[in-house]
Amino acid sequence: MQTNIVESLKHSPQGKEAESILRKCVHCGFCLATCPTYNLTGNELDSPRGRIYLLKQLLEGKPVSRSTQQHLDSCLTCRACETTCPSNVSYHRLLEISVPLVEQEVPRNLKQRLLRSAILKILPYRNRFTPLLRSAQLLRPLLPPALSHKIPTKQSSTQPIENKPPPYAQRTMLVLEGCVQPGIDPTINAAATRVLNHLGISLITAPKAGCCGALSYHLNQQQDGLNFMRRNIDAWWPLIEQGCEAIVMTASGCGTTVKEYGELLINDPDYAEKARQVSSLTMDLVEVLGNETVENLPITPASSLAFQCPCSLQHGQSLPGAVEALLSRMRFELKPVNDNHLCCGSAGTYSIFQPELATELRHRKLQTLKNSKADQFVSANIGCITHLSENSDNPVRHWIQIVDEALSVAT
CATH class of the missing domain: 1.10.1060.10 (Alpha-helical ferredoxin)
Known part of the structure; x- marks a missing residue:
C-alpha cells in the first residue's frame, strides 16, 4: 500500500x-x-x-x-x-x-469520559474492585434480573496461594494474580497451584504485582498502562534473580500483554532489558503443563468438555488447539466447537462499551457450545468466562478447575 x-x-x-x-x-x-x-x-x-x-x-x-x-x-x-x-x-x-x-x-462526550474514568479507577486495582464486587454480590438478590445477571456469583477459595513452596516442590514459578480475577474467581489460581504441586512445581506470588496494564493501555491511557507494567517488573525482578523458572498466566488476556512487555517497553532505557526477560519467561498455564508428563497424573475425568478458545490464547499468543491437546492427553473427552476462531464478545471492557455487538457475539458463541452437546463448557480467560456465564444455564469455568476436580476425585 x-x-x-x-x-x-x-x-x-x-x-x-x-x-x-x-x-x-x-x-x-x-x-x-x-x-x-x-x-x-x-x-x-x-x-x-x-x-x-x-x-x-x-x-x-x-x-x-x-x-x-x-x-x-x-x-x-x-x-x-x-x-x-x-x-x-x-x-x-x-x-x-x-x-x-x-x-x-474527536473528544468523547461527558458520559463516555465519566464511564471510562470510573473503570480506570476501579478495575485495575483489586483492593478497590473486590470490595465493590462483594457489596454488589450482597445486593444481588434485590436487584432487577437485567442488572443482577451482570454480577458474578461469589466463589469460595478452598486453598489460598501460599508464598512458601511445600516441602516436596522441586521447582518454583511465579503466578500473576491480576486485578479482577482474584475477586471474581480466586479458585482458578488455587486450582492451578494444587495441580502444579502434583508435578513438584510451587506457584508463588509477588504481593506488589497487580494489573498487567492491558486495561489502561487499551483504553488509551498508555502511560498508565506502561506504569503498571513497570510496577510488575519491579515486583517480579527479585524473584527472577533468585532463579524463578517462569511467570505463569492463568488468564490468557493478561498473558498476551505480559508476553509483549519487551516490545511495549523497548524504548525505555531503564526497563527495556528487564521487560524483554520478563516476556521471555512468561508462559500460559497450558504451556507449563504441556511440557510436563501429565499422563502420569491420577486423573479421573467425569464429563465431556467443550473448550471456548479465547482470542488472546489462539490469536494473541498463537496457541490454538493447545488446551484441547493437553486435556486429551489427560484423557478428557473433548467435543468439537464450530467457529471457535470467532470472538465471544468479551474482549476486555468491550462488553461494557459495545453491549449490543457483545451480546450478539455471546449468543452465537453459547449456541455453538450448546451444539457441541458437551457436559461442561470451559475457557482460559476470566473475561470470557464471566461474559459467557452471564447468560448461560451451563456456567463456563476455567479448564484448570476441571482438571483439579478430576485429580481430587482420583486421590
Whole structure:
C-alpha cells in the first residue's frame, strides 16, 4: 500500500512503525472472513481492511470524524485478522499507535469520559474492585434480573496461594494474580497451584504485582498502562534473580500483554532489558503443563468438555488447539466447537462499551457450545468466562478447575 504520512509523524518512531505496517497491507480481504464485527454488520468499515483505510487517512492528515471513532471503537482487537493475514500485518499495533491520535481529534462526550474514568479507577486495582464486587454480590438478590445477571456469583477459595513452596516442590514459578480475577474467581489460581504441586512445581506470588496494564493501555491511557507494567517488573525482578523458572498466566488476556512487555517497553532505557526477560519467561498455564508428563497424573475425568478458545490464547499468543491437546492427553473427552476462531464478545471492557455487538457475539458463541452437546463448557480467560456465564444455564469455568476436580476425585 502506498502511503504519504503527515510530516509531523513521518520521522517519529511511531510514525515509521505505522507506515511500515500500512505498507504491508495489500487489501486482499482475507481478514473479512474472520472478522466478527464485519460478520455481524456487513459494513466494510467494520472490518480490518476498512479500519486500516480509516487509519491511513488519519495518518495522512485527513479529517477525522465521530463516525471514524465509532468504527474503530467497534473493533474487538481479537486479532483474528492477524492470524488470517498472509502479509503479517500487525493490525493491533497500528491501532495502538493511531487510536490516541483519534482521541485528540474527536473528544468523547461527558458520559463516555465519566464511564471510562470510573473503570480506570476501579478495575485495575483489586483492593478497590473486590470490595465493590462483594457489596454488589450482597445486593444481588434485590436487584432487577437485567442488572443482577451482570454480577458474578461469589466463589469460595478452598486453598489460598501460599508464598512458601511445600516441602516436596522441586521447582518454583511465579503466578500473576491480576486485578479482577482474584475477586471474581480466586479458585482458578488455587486450582492451578494444587495441580502444579502434583508435578513438584510451587506457584508463588509477588504481593506488589497487580494489573498487567492491558486495561489502561487499551483504553488509551498508555502511560498508565506502561506504569503498571513497570510496577510488575519491579515486583517480579527479585524473584527472577533468585532463579524463578517462569511467570505463569492463568488468564490468557493478561498473558498476551505480559508476553509483549519487551516490545511495549523497548524504548525505555531503564526497563527495556528487564521487560524483554520478563516476556521471555512468561508462559500460559497450558504451556507449563504441556511440557510436563501429565499422563502420569491420577486423573479421573467425569464429563465431556467443550473448550471456548479465547482470542488472546489462539490469536494473541498463537496457541490454538493447545488446551484441547493437553486435556486429551489427560484423557478428557473433548467435543468439537464450530467457529471457535470467532470472538465471544468479551474482549476486555468491550462488553461494557459495545453491549449490543457483545451480546450478539455471546449468543452465537453459547449456541455453538450448546451444539457441541458437551457436559461442561470451559475457557482460559476470566473475561470470557464471566461474559459467557452471564447468560448461560451451563456456567463456563476455567479448564484448570476441571482438571483439579478430576485429580481430587482420583486421590
